[in-house]
Amino acid sequence: MNPAIYSEFIKPKDIAINDQFWGAFMERVRTKVIPYQWKALNDKVPGAEPSYCIRNFKLAAELTHPDLYYGVPRDIGFGGMVFQDSDLAKWIEAAAYSLAWHPDGELEKTLDETIDIICNAQQDDGYLDTYYIIKGLEKRFTNLKDNHELYCLGHYIEAATAYYEVAGKRKLLDAMIRYVDCVDKNIGAEEGKLHGYPGHEIAEMALVRLYAVTNDEKHLKLAKYFIDQRGQPPLFFEEETRRNGNTFYWKDSYVQYQYYQAGKPVREQHIAEGHAVRAVYLYSGMADVARLTGDDSLLAVCGDLWNDIVHRQMYITGSIGQSAYGEAFSYDYDLPNDTAYAETCAAIGLAFFARRMASIMPKGEYADVIERTLFNGIISGMALDGESFFYVNPLEALPQASLKDRRMRHVKIERQKWFGCACCPPNLARIIASLGSYVHSANGGSVYTHLYVGSEARLAPGGRELKIKIETKYPWEGQVDISFALEGKAAFSYGLRIPSWCKSFSLKLNGDNAAYSMQDGYALLNREWQDGDRITLTFDMPVNLVETNPHVRDNSGRIAVTRGPIVYCLEEKDNGKELFRLHAGRPEDFTVTYGKDLPEGLCTISFTGKREKDWQDGALYRNLADAAYEDKKLILIPYYAWANRGAGEMTVWIHK
């Protein structure tokens, strides 16, 4: 490891997004998703399953402070999932980021009042999980494997640090520091403590983020303990399960404790296994701890896990977690399109992991994956109107199969308003609202631009303020104009990511061809910069036909259509039923159209392919005959925009 090349990503408050593409998403999150989720958290969405989330906090506060009364009957009990608290944390985090680019006094007031309620539920020793506060504190920390206390803690740390960074307010942060102290007193290496760790990871990376704010070694140490202790024999979860009466859902499954990535020490884990969201949250924390502790052995497994995911278990959309059973990874090169689980949260988690790896080593493949997930498997989780959501993001949709085939019953053909287990919508809100923090990173001697997002950012490479302005119509057009504002001159290396999809580009500096060197996917300009320097990076953005490694059974003989970072798909609406009868052939002429008959100025691609003709006799089988095709205009729309015009078939992969 080389700490000299570590770079820090920019914080949301230091970048103002002003982007045709992402601006629309962020605005949708701000004006639709965050208000809608606020209503949902307060059980005020007519017809939707109640969340009970705010009610739980109010009740917990009432039970903690007998003088308080929020109007919640004290005997009403806990509502929702055991991890219901986390939904509010995600909402707070998203709302905080939203404030960073769009101040909103009303929303900030709501946040402060909500944080007051949360803090009123906190116990004297710092403990703060409404499930146990309401149902009985004597049971707390007795089921780390399944009951998500440390998961909720992790999300609250994320929320608290985000709000602190944006608004400078410490109340929730201080509450979380106290809660971490409480956990630290109960869990750890020392005798008398539980030698446990989270059943659903996230606390690891959250504690690192807390450490970045507090600089308190205790916070890094606890993150490191959770990672180092995980899967050490004798298995903590096995002992805990025994104490809890041996109810172990995954006992007869091939995943067993690897469902939690807890069947063996993390340094012996080289293949991504188990619940996909948990996995990438863990790997994100591992990368963080590896970076901060200079732990080469931990970084090495992060690299192995990264390679396993990205080269053997990732959909072209950046989605991961192939299997509905356990919402989990399955095995290398297994990438079923129709039964894909491909949870929105898992793609989000992969972006987290990628950003952390990019922070350690500026290699284009990390930001390539961030881009792939963001433009495809993440935002597919949200309708274009911001009002409904996918948990599962298949790469092939068959309405009849979703109705009649048990293997596909998890695959919804239309996005849902809300979920009983509502992890994905608020997770979407927080990553989109914090999108700016993926754009640039910097260290003393270098600045990197990873994503091309219209924005104005403030960085400080080597302590000197640098403003970077990006103007672009990316991903629909390939030109990116970048300009610098700085006082005086400054020498530093500036790296511009050249996406792996791009085979040809031009790079101009102040109107002339720029001298650059390519390194690990970045075009590096190493020079003395001055105010007003202008860079124009222009990517050729042809339509590409993409094929999959022949180890992948499900995509054999098929291509996908991409342009720039966007993966396209066929929908029934444009192409009729039985999309599997369509063949791309080897088209050379593509028509790229902007926004015709589609919402949001979406770019569509069309070309002449073929369709297998009906057989005349209705037979099911026949001796192979010369293929009977008819020419057929294929019309593709961006994958993320599917299922916005009613229910129907969809496919990403098309027969050659």
Next chain:
Amino acid sequence: MNPAIYSEFIKPKDIAINDQFWGAFMERVRTKVIPYQWKALNDKVPGAEPSYCIRNFKLAAELTHPDLYYGVPRDIGFGGMVFQDSDLAKWIEAAAYSLAWHPDGELEKTLDETIDIICNAQQDDGYLDTYYIIKGLEKRFTNLKDNHELYCLGHYIEAATAYYEVAGKRKLLDAMIRYVDCVDKNIGAEEGKLHGYPGHEIAEMALVRLYAVTNDEKHLKLAKYFIDQRGQPPLFFEEETRRNGNTFYWKDSYVQYQYYQAGKPVREQHIAEGHAVRAVYLYSGMADVARLTGDDSLLAVCGDLWNDIVHRQMYITGSIGQSAYGEAFSYDYDLPNDTAYAETCAAIGLAFFARRMASIMPKGEYADVIERTLFNGIISGMALDGESFFYVNPLEALPQASLKDRRMRHVKIERQKWFGCACCPPNLARIIASLGSYVHSANGGSVYTHLYVGSEARLAPGGRELKIKIETKYPWEGQVDISFALEGKAAFSYGLRIPSWCKSFSLKLNGDNAAYSMQDGYALLNREWQDGDRITLTFDMPVNLVETNPHVRDNSGRIAVTRGPIVYCLEEKDNGKELFRLHAGRPEDFTVTYGKDLPEGLCTISFTGKREKDWQDGALYRNLADAAYEDKKLILIPYYAWANRGAGEMTVWIHK
């Protein structure tokens, strides 16, 4: 309907099989399967899950006759599945057929002793189901939907009639007539009776078979009642479910009461739905009752259901029931290969249905399906050594997926010794042992040969004895020699089925080209026959590449290899891993080899295809490049013989 063309299939006792192919299977059933299953029924297979089947009967007999003691503790309780009785019935039926072609005094003695035990368990009013005799008779007939009394009854009728037809012994037959009387007193249209019907069908066709022996209209009437009453509103099963506390497993499923084919009257059922074995058993009974009652409305739905199965829901192997969920049909043109359920028993049931349709109308498509199922999806259920069995018969096997993919956990890569729910092995035994009864059918003026099986048969068209001898090496070779023996001369039409796979054949009569007319898939010779007439039918038997109707998503872009009635497959053993990387191309030269390095003189087919080369860089996706293939000799073996040489991949469908 035209009763003049109805024909009766020959009975097992009237045909002696002497066939290279089927003789080996029958011998295996006789010497391996029947003795092994006898041990299993008696809980004497070391390491196998006990059946408890014989023990249940002994216990029921002891409870019925306090003076009897078979050594079974009286407080030990019922063992096995609720339908455990049926396993013994299937065994008796298979053993009876076995006696027909291979007399065996020891086996017959065992049968008689077993029948004594069974009859000792019978109640005074004829009732005979060990589950309720042991667990409490007050509950009998209270759960027709799930508790399989009428299913077991059906199997016992089949066993009793088979044994009566073969050995002329009435004891079990008489017992079953008494049991039917008991059922008839309790279930039927009359007031005070339950207006119910079987949850798992088979009694319908069994009662028709009983009627053929007894000529007692009551037996046909009860079969007809079960069929006519099925699914009539108000739904009997719905009311029964309510009485039993509303536990209905399929309530939230799309199948609901159609799991049992009992959600609507049978004459409103035009699509094959629900549990596949139940479905085809019902349809078999419907065809039987339609034939005997001349019911055109019933025959019309049989035709619809037949067409739906054969033209829209049948695997090329003749297997049916695509979905593990409910062991059921899924929907038209859904034919997944890897997750196929394709239960052995369902293919057997389809052969039952086909034989009954062929009995009504001699159309080649019926016997084509009998042949397709028998040579492929039925016998694939048994290992070549007769010692292990498949319940599920996938068309693509992936060992890693069966281990790690929940969608495929029902797909076993190696045949199993025995099953807790052991329906398939004894069902296999009974159909193979009764194979002769599928070969010919006859009525007054016509004889049809449906299957080409080396045999000597005795028929009586128009009351005059006719002996037909078939000599052939079918299915490996296309020549079939047929000779007639009869006293004097007889005029009748003789129909020889020309299989749909056959595009060219020659037909000689006594050495000269025969004059024949083609009708519905049969070559008809209408003449006056005499003793010693010889027919030589020679099918051209090239290797065929077969493709699937473009409505079928899963076979798009793929071919299967067949020769004669045999469907071939690729196995890992011969072709290496990742069979999905192989492409057939458009080969014209095939090598057909007999028995090299394979058990049983199996015929193999090989040809030069292609294999996708590895990518050098290990990337998961890339821009479409020119396909890099290497020539690869593909070696195929008969599908039914897969998984006889260790675990590995298998596929029927190969990329074009």
